[in-house]
Amino acid sequence: MAPPHASQQDKPRPARATLIALALGGLSLGPVLSACSSAGDSQLTFFADPGVYQYHSCDQIANIRKHWSTREQELRELMAKAEKSTGGAAINVIAYQTDYVNAKEQLGVIDATARSKNCKTPENWSSSSSIR
Numbered sequence: 001m002a003p004p005h006a007s008q009q010d011k012p013r014p015a016r017a018t019l020i021a022l023a024l025g026g027l028s029l030g031p032v033l034s035a036c037s038s039a040g041d042s043q044l045t046f047f048a049d050p051g052v053y054q055y056h057s058c059d060q061i062a063n064i065r066k067h068w069s070t071r072e073q074e075l076r077e078l079m080a081k082a083e084k085s086t087g088g089a090a091i092n093v094i095a096y097q098t099d100y101v102n103a104k105e106q107l108g109v110i111d112a113t114a115r116s117k118n119c120k121t122p123e124n125w126s127s128s129s130s131i132r
Contacts (some may be wrong), residue, residue, distance in 0.1 A: 048105035050112070058119035065110045065121075072103035 052061045052062055082088040114121045 048102065048109045050109055053113040056113070058114065058117060061117070061119055062109055062116050065107065065114070068083055068103050068106045068110060072100065072107060075103055084090040 048069055053064065056064065075096050079092045079100060082091040082096065099106070111118075
């Protein structure tokens with residue numbers, strides 16, 4: 001029987017190959033499990049709430065989309081204008097970048113909600129004029 005102050009060397013240790021195999025198995029499990037969910041199930045957004053437009057009608061979604069599309073265009077123009085001035089990149093980051101990302105995310109959430117509700121979106125709008 002070993003004395004109570006026996007060294008750690010007396011205990012069996014797992015082989016290095018076993019530890020590596022366990023680590024690789026754990027790392028490969030993430031991509032395998034993430035393949036079970038579709039890409040359209042959820043979007044990673046920092047500012048937009050993916051479920052915020054869930055209970056809106058298609059007409060409401062179209063009006064909200066128009067607002068965010070206009071806002072995104074305004075911010076894009078302001079950012080382009082600021083880039084031309086001295087220190088424009090810093091101005092963009094401080095003043096416009098967060099709002100621009102928010103607008104882009106809102107548009108993404110709105111479009112995803114419109115698709116899930118089978119609403120008319122810019123991608124599936126039909127023209128009311130005929131080709132002559």
